[in-house]
Amino acid sequence: MRVAYTEQLSDLTGELAAMCGLAEVAMQRATQALLQADLALAEQVIGENDRIDDMRLQCEEKAFALLALQSPVAGDLRIVVSGIHIVADVERMGQLALHVAKIARRRHPAHVLPEDVRGYFAEMGKVAVTQAARTREVLLSRDLDEAAALETGDEPMDDLHKHLFSVMMDSDWPHGVAAAVDMTLLGRFYERYADHAVEVARRVVFLVTGKLPEPGTPELTGVTPTGV
């Protein structure tokens, strides 16, 4: 009974990490679909999102069954309760990758992004995917230094996001309103994706220490920096 219980706890962790891996691959492909106007890749991300949803349900059911049948306490209870929070964040990361893929599909065969801003999104995609990969590792290692480093790793995303707005707000912006609307949404999707990765890391800190870390940089609200 105890062995099965320990296995169930470790299964839950493994599934969360696997789910995070799916959200990571989804964002990597969605970004490529966006940058290269690659319809097949966009369709693949959209088609495979159900797998993330299915894993969410499975993880939630596992967590519920553990609570109902094993009444975990102390550290074990923190694993399960954190798992409930983490699964919601990771599912959201998958949704945000899905949104990026849907915008790429909607504009196909046209490119969503004017050529001169694609570099920002290549960079945002890189930060997002790297953060997701580190989150996946932290879920398995429960390394507190790595979890804290994820918060710092989010800073380039915030900088890119702010810069993006200053580019759009520039009075010389030549690409019109439609491109600006798409870019505003996309910027928000990448920024929120990375926020969720940080949130998962904070839940891992709680899982290990029993305390949630103080939030660092307050979440950007997706609005332009002061004065722009």
Next chain:
Amino acid sequence: MRVAYTEQLSDLTGELAAMCGLAEVAMQRATQALLQADLALAEQVIGENDRIDDMRLQCEEKAFALLALQSPVAGDLRIVVSGIHIVADVERMGQLALHVAKIARRRHPAHVLPEDVRGYFAEMGKVAVTQAARTREVLLSRDLDEAAALETGDEPMDDLHKHLFSVMMDSDWPHGVAAAVDMTLLGRFYERYADHAVEVARRVVFLVTGKLPEPGTPELTGVTPTGV
């Protein structure tokens, strides 16, 4: 002991409803601040957001303590686990109202919104606040019909959101890129706020029946309707 336990469960529900009430008032004020360029009201929403964060922490701690000390099962366990999900959604509603207030503050004394689109946001604000009020009631009543009606109640928000994009994408849009960027973000904030209200209602259905309802309309991705 049993009496205290029952009281703790009912406290948790009451606090979730109270927290939802705070998110409702926050969005009502944030919308007024936005529509009337009312700085004092925007500041009030921003200043009072900490109360929602504090309640989130309290609710999470209560839920954790209930699990650790009472090992609830069956319907009681569903109340606690749903509570963990619901608190995250309601906290997010508060954050989204905060974002609206921050945009209103950032542009003060200027109006964020061109006069001819303020009506859409007045309407989106009305739907958002109404949905939050109904969510608060459903949290207390656990009425399944009311919970299901919340999903239908979200439809006007989706329609308004779509319409907003078609207005901005119109080639005659005279208000420039900066206004379109703000409106894109604001539209997204209102739409997500209402989505979270529906999500809470779905968790109430689970709490009562033990089953999550199938999602209805898939979440809008905040992108323009096909062809625009």
